[in-house]
Amino acid sequence: MIRKPGMSVRLKLTLSYAGFLMLAGALLLGAVGLFLLNYQDRALEVMPVVMAPSGRDLIKDFAPDAAVVMLLLLVFGLLGGWVLAGRMLAPLTRITAATRRASTGSLAHRIEMEGRDDEFRELADSFDAMLARLDAHVAEQRRFAANASHELRTPLAITQSLLEVARNDPDRDSGELDERLRVVNARAIELTEALLLLSRADQRSFTREPVDLSLLAEEAAETLLPLAEKNGVAIETSGDITAVRGSRALLLQLTTNLLHNAIVHNLPEGGTVRVRTTASPTWSTLTVENTGEAVDPQLVWTFTEPFQRGTERIRRDHAGVGLGLAIVKSIAQAHDGVLALAPGSSGGLCVTVRLPGGPMSFGDG
Incomplete structure (x- = not known):
């Protein structure tokens, strides 16, 4: 201006x-x-x-x-x-x-104004806090861009290598090549769709409607039951009607990602996943807790960063592309919610999502 x-x-x-x-x-x-x-x-x-x-x-x-x-x-x-x-x-x-x-792009500088509290010092402290959040956000975006480039480059490099091998060896079995190309291409598509979903959640470009988290939890559990049975994991769901307002598709994706993550990072045999929904006058809560090896509390906060798959945890097939909890965090924030991670009481991980809601959410126009 x-x-x-x-x-x-x-x-x-x-x-x-x-x-x-x-x-x-x-x-x-x-x-x-x-x-x-x-x-x-x-x-x-x-x-x-x-x-x-x-x-x-x-x-x-x-x-x-x-x-x-x-x-x-x-x-x-x-x-x-x-x-x-x-x-x-x-x-x-x-x-x-x-x-x-x-x-000019220098976000590492802080005012750090000394003296007793007054209007100017309150403004300086608020500005320092804003710079700290921006600095952390920019650093996270840089890591995300670098990791996304690496993850997208990997399937492309594999595809190029397979095609070069096939070109240099005309007698190679085309059926085996087709299958490997199909797997690599499926992974690239899965990663691209996850990135698009993450972008959609960040932009908050969705229509809000009444949603019951307890029904979404049951639907996600039914969808992932074959995967749970394959890995010897039992799913337990409980809770009453838990009303929120938001995108049903995104909230279902949030619930599915949490449940999928709890299944693939579990005990080799006899594992359990507990899904619980609770409601209060102002908040609706979804809790997913799984069994497993003890999780280092200092590493818990890194699990929500993109492409951080928790290498110290037990992993199985269908481990995903490393965007599961990152997508959960973005969807929760897009719905003005809070995501909290903590080591489970008996090993594994306990994930809690709190969203604005309450008994009147279904009655709102």
């Missing part, structure tokens, strides 16, 4: 301070003048007329001194106001400098 040049805030404060001081001085001098005139009237009652000066002479004698005082007040007000305004606006100058540095 192009703006016309104007006075600085420091100059405005200086003029305001000087003007207020001049006004206060004028009122004070006026009060003194009235006091002197009143004092003259009383003096006439006890003093001879020849010794008492007239009112005009008194004002004439008082006016030059008053003008000198007003001039001194003006000079003092301008100088004092300029200094005081500079000291008061010094924190704002630091904030402006930090803002300019941030606008």
Whole structure:
């Protein structure tokens, strides 16, 4: 936005301070003048007329001194106001400098303003917190771009290698080549669809409608039952009607990803996945907890980053493309929800998703 040049805030404060001081001085001098005139009237009652000066002479004698005082007040007000305004606006100058540095892409700088709490320090702390979030977000996006490029390049490189081998060996079994190409292509398609879903969740480009999380949990459990039986994992679902407003497709994807993740990262045999939904007047909660080996609490927070598959955890086939929990996090945030991860009480992982909801969600228009 192009703006016309104007006075600085420091100059405005200086003029305001000087003007207020001049006004206060004028009122004070006026009060003194009235006091002197009143004092003259009383003096006439006890003093001879020849010794008492007239009112005009008194004002004439008082006016030059008053003008000198007003001039001194003006000079003092301008100088004092300029200094005081500079000291008061010094924190704002630091904030402006930090803002300019941030606008050039330097997000590592922090104001870190010292002193007791006031409006400027509250603004500086808020700005520092915003820079920290932006810095973390930019770093996460850079890692995501690098990992996504690597993940997308892998199936393409494998496809190119298979095609080169087939070209150099005309007698190679085409059926085996076709099958391997089909598997690699399916993985590339799965990864691309996951990236598109992640982008859709981040953009919040969906229509909100009443959704029951308990029904989604049962649907996801039914869909993934063959995978659970194959891996020897039992699925337990419980909970009452849990109402939220959001995209049914995205929330089903969230539930499916959590359940899929709990199945493939479980015990080799005799594993369990517990899915529970609960509702409160303001929140609806989905909890998915699985058995498994103990999870390092220091590594739990990394599981929601894209392409972080938790290499220390037990993995099976259908381990996915490394975007499962990242998609869950994005969908939860797109629905103004909160995702929390913690080691399970008896090993494994406990994932909790809290979404705004309540009993009235289905009745909203």
